[in-house]
Amino acid sequence: MLICENISKTYKKGSFFSKKEETKVLNNISFQLQEGRSIGFVGRNGAGKSTLMKIILGLERADSGSIIFMGQNIHNLKYSQRKEIYKNMQIVFQDPQSSMNPNMTVFQIICEPVNNYYKYSIDELRNIVKDLLKSVELDTNIIDKNITMLSGGQQQRVAIARALAIKPKVIILDEALSNLDMVIQSQILKLLEDLKEKYNISLIVISHDIRVVFKLCDDIIFLENGEIKGNFNVENGVDMENTAFQKMLVF
Ligand SMILES: Nc1ncnc2c1ncn2[C@@H]1O[C@H](COP(=O)(O)OP(=O)(O)O)[C@@H](O)[C@H]1O
Ligand SMILES: [Mg+2]
Incomplete structure (x- = not known):
């Protein structure tokens, strides 16, 4: 590959x-x-x-x-x-803070790669992001939180969810x-x-x-x-x- x-x-x-x-x-x-x-x-x-x-x-x-x-x-x-x-091919970096815009919410961050490639309605996007949050074992109620409100471990889970969002073959x-x-x-x-x-x-x-x-x-x-x-x-x-x-x- x-x-x-x-x-x-x-x-x-x-x-x-x-x-x-x-x-x-x-x-x-x-x-x-x-x-x-x-x-x-x-x-x-x-x-x-x-x-x-x-x-x-x-x-x-x-x-x-x-x-x-x-x-x-x-x-x-x-x-x-x-x-x-x-x-x-997606990448997850060492430092989630430097790879994620501090002004964005969890929803916006995970949506970014999806929006780059596909057109979905907001409702569809919210469901996609909720499913991704579940798959990285995060509570779906953090979806509208600003990324800076999360712990380092949670931020790295969000980074992994973002990497998974468009179903890559390689991370x-x-x-x-x-x-x-x-x-x-x-x-x-x-x-x-x-x-x-x-x-x-x-x-x-x-x-x-x-x-x-x-x-x-x-x-x-x-x-x-x-x-x-x-x-x-x-x-x-x-x-x-x-x-x-x-x-x-x-x-
Ligand atoms: N943009 C750059 N310009 C000049 N030197 C660089 C640049 N990026 C990395 N280097 C140098 O290349 C070497 C390898 O760096 P890097 O690939 O980051 O190593 P690692 O990720 O294994 O720590 C280092 O000596 C680093 O200083
Ligand atoms: Mg390095």
Whole structure:
């Protein structure tokens, strides 16, 4: 469903006048994600995880390599084709506050992606949003509350509901659980496990917490300085003696 081939990316650092320094952020990254399966990316800060996701989402362009999503090379798509195909890929960020407009209500936030793609009456929309709130185990009576009135855990559930709203095939979670305390984190982890099964959604999970990735993913990729240092299949059982695996555990 998603094929990344030999993705490389270099950022030029430095001001306009100083000599520009090039940093290679991603070096020859290749992996595949099959429908209904989930993949995790683990690595320390600056390893290139978010940059890779931006490239996959078409928000940044790779210097070389290709992204094939649902059979289409995303760099060759026209705007309308791109919009249609990215219906199938949604993202949940680490910090719900920075990814949701503080002036909006829960209803407005969850409606946004739906309105981008479909025309529904207000009554229909309210029913859709209520169903989504139920599926992320939130009380439907918060529907007209301002997003800032909710707790961090509730806000992240709203972000997940918004990601689910147009029934994507893939949801990217970029450190989506990292700002939550342990109890809320394990509740949302459980929720994501259930939703993944229920809707047959593939997750791309970015985390510096290996436990999160182990819980949600079939395959795990260890990134270091923009390079793949290890690729582990969880179902087949990971060889604990593997040096790359041991390195990932203590990175
Ligand atoms: N827009 C940008 N311009 C220049 N450097 C960037 C930019 N975005 C990220 N970087 C650099 O790329 C590297 C990888 O960043 P990032 O992909 O955010 O890593 P991660 O998500 O794994 O923490 C870092 O060294 C970061 O400073
Ligand atoms: Mg990041």
